[in-house]
Amino acid sequence: MTVPDELADLPYADLLSPHSGPLTVEGDYDSAHFDRLVFEDDDAAGARFLECAVTDCTFTGANLRRARVNELWATGSRLTGVTLAESDWQDSSLTACSLAGVEAFGAVLRRVVLRRCKLDSVNLRSARLFDVVFEDCVLRDVDFGEARLEGVSFPGSRLERARLGRATLKKADLRGALAIDLADGYESLRGATISTAQLLDLAPALALTLGITVKDR
Template sequence: MPPRPRGATQAPRLSLQPPQNVAVIMEPHLLDGDNREGEHYERLALDGQELAGITLQECVLEGVSMNDTELRGARFIECAFEDLFAPVLRASRSSWRETFLHSTRWGSAELYDSRFDRVHLDGGKLDYVNLRSSRVTDVLLTGCIIGELDLTGAKATRVALRDCTVGTLTLDGAQLADVDLRTSSFRSINGLDGLRGATVDEYQLQVLAPYLAERMGLRIEG
């Protein structure tokens, strides 16, 4: 393998594998603080339940609704989500590790003070994703439509947004390293100083140029 060019943006380090030999659970009774492993939940409604501190490891969740479910401090390890539905997702201080999410539909996702490690979010529509003060490492987003992605005060390392459409990207106080924004579009970006450590393509740079010039107090005259 040829050496990586000096200064090239590092891609997220992902090697996700789907959970194997999971047991289908028809009517699970999940409680806050539970530790469940190797289970498959399908077409399950967990709306409004108190599941703070729950741990799911090597589990598959397919067509599960978590609207207004209390998931504060929850841990998802080596899990796979398909069609996760939550107009209101309450998962502050949660942990997501080596997990794949496909076709996610979130309204307001309260994920502040959380940790995302080796996570792939593929497709889906998310209105507001609050990752304030979170640690996001080796995360890939592909083909997502996001109304607002709030990374205020977050630490993001080896994160890539590919073919995503984002309304507002908020980066006030963010610390970015190897964050790849190429191929994605943004209507507006708040906290331009937080872009340090990000990679953009030539078209994105042209779009950003007037805002960067204004930030630096440059006058542009033809």
């Protein structure tokens, strides 16, 4: 999936119209441009976003549970304490965005790219990720417990205290990750591809998980 670097490069850039005002429950946002707006505790449960752009916005405590997001392009935005539980994302991208304390359990992401993003304490438990790319991101205390990661990759990214307990990985590519630090779920790496260097780094934790005692003498 090719991600445009500039707003003007979006295939639907000429169709965008500025949005003002709060978000609403089951709101329908088609070709809307959210620019330098602040959304605090807005309730937009079940809202639909199609071919939208989000630039330099702040979302605090907003409720976007079960939102449907298709072809959304976001950059320079911050999400804090936002609920994205059971939301559905397709063909979208987030660049240079910050997500902290975001609840995204049960969400579905298909062909989504996160580039130069920071994810801190994001809950993705039981989420389903298909062909998702985390590029040059920091994922700190991100919970993938019981999630399904299929065709997911982490080029240039760092996983710090990530949780993979009871997660299912299929064709997940971790070779490009700069660091793989798991709080739990080493056994869930079955189905992932890692490099030889990463295997050597993970060997002690994998041995401990499998109950292997390593002694040279």
